[in-house]
Amino acid sequence: MNKIHDFIIIGSGASGSVIAHELTRAGADVLMLEAGQRFSAATFPDNELDANANLMWNGGMDASADASTLFIRGKVVGGGTIINQCLLDRFDDDALDSWQTQSGINFFNSKTMAKHYDAVESNLTLHSMEQKDWNKNAELYVQGFENKGFEWAPLRRGQSNCGEGNDCMQCLGGCPRRSKQSMLETFLPKAEQAGLTIQSEFLAREVIHGPSFVAVSGYQGSKATTFYSRKVILASGALGTTELLLRSQLQDKLPALGKGFHCHPQWMTVALFNDVIDSHKGAFQTVKSSDARFRKAGFKLENVFAGPIAIGLLKPGYGFDHQRFMSQYRNMSCIEVAVRDEDPGTMILDNRDRLVINKPLSDADRQRANNGNALVQDMFQDLGAKEVMTSPLQIGLHLMGGCAIGNNPNHSVVNANFQVHDHPNLYIADSSIFPNAPGINPSLSVMALSHRASQSILADCGINQAQASLQEQATS
């Protein structure tokens, strides 16, 4: 007879790991399913190609239907937290108010969300970057901002011990020092200690919802396998969770499924200087734009860079001109424009059963991007760059929506208790539930929402937080 778990969590990123931690500490039997492989600090790839191929869906080359935007998402135990920069900001009132207005959900306010942010932050080591952490790329960014009279601020990053003289760009392929506060170094070990079972390299293809349990079918390699649990939490991110529900043919019951997709489309501008900049050396990102005018204008400027493969892909053209550009890799500085995209995209399955992401850029969003890119070009010219190149390639790193949260089942997929409408044994708390684009890095808020979701789930099961704490004390 097949085992029926208390919970199955599909996805091991910021959402799934936080929920796994909360459910296992309450004593639940939890199985986590993850499509990617399991790596550790000692086994992460040390090469950009290997990292792309082994840690990301489709090698980081998931494209929109019109091939104008590439979407990058993690496929590894720990999910996107393995390949992101672990920049952990809370959402501001602007983002939360906008969510409350759109969704009708009352807990989207700073006071209520603060206790969930506090709870997840207590499991993380957070570091506000200091001036001594800056590399030359950051120095140019700050100088450019001050030349223009724009406000900047230090970034807050999840990191514990980056040591001296190390290049944190390596962390984009997994942190070998166990410093970056990915799920693999924070919530997952605690959950495993409390009994979590992780089944990696399992590709979930369908969920079948029943009144007393849910079946999750998929493939372990080429072997078809089905797992069962009383409740299932979908935590595969905006693309993964939406795709799984579409494959499960729930679109007729959930009219909002696949709608409301946002991605904070990003454009990178690379400037060449006569001096060596070495943007890839040292702390990778240390400062951010904090100017209220940018927030109002719907974009932010990020102080980033990328490995040689990514820079080579961003540069249009080929041949000797492309090589001339690449030969100046150490002389490059980079600022990225990330747009708070207003107009949503959609996700559907095509007749070959593949996910199609329609994310055309509206005129308004294009204008936001153009404003930001023009500003960055101007800043670099003022700083004395000898050449400035804004890549035409759009990148989507923050993938959000598709299963929006809300009170109205016609315009949302999950309710205020994170339950899929009319499917009481299915829950979602990952970035797919975002009602719109917040314009802020989403990782910490995914964790906070997942903390709240875990409380709802436990309450639905008749377990309150006090019982969970007692259970945890008994276990320890």
Add this chain to the structure above:
Amino acid sequence: MSDQISKLFTQHQLQGLRKIGDIMLPAGNGFPSFSECGCIAAVDTAMSSAHKDDIRDFGYLLLACHYAPTPIVKLIINMADNAERFPSFIAPLMRKLNIGIKGIVISLYYSGKQGFSNSANPLNVIDFNLTCNTSDL
């Protein structure tokens, strides 16, 4: 013992990839050409996470480029790289072609992987290195 480079692509398809790669990344200014640098040995790694339909379609493209005269291949690469100049009904196809071609060629070339080649490594040419020391932990 096998000297097989790829289990995904045939010899003719690999020759098509070398032809495309050498047009996009020729030898000069200290750089080796795409085919000289030996990076093609990592082609299966680069394609390992791609959908099987995409691998098949890319194989057809490589085969076509193997048999097509070099000027035609140059024209295809140039058209793909200038997708925005095409009408909206054809531009997405050109962009997809560009992502496919450029994605593989650039990823292989700047991976630093060289197979048995003794040529200059493109990562050394651009003087790229990353340090992440764990000995103090």
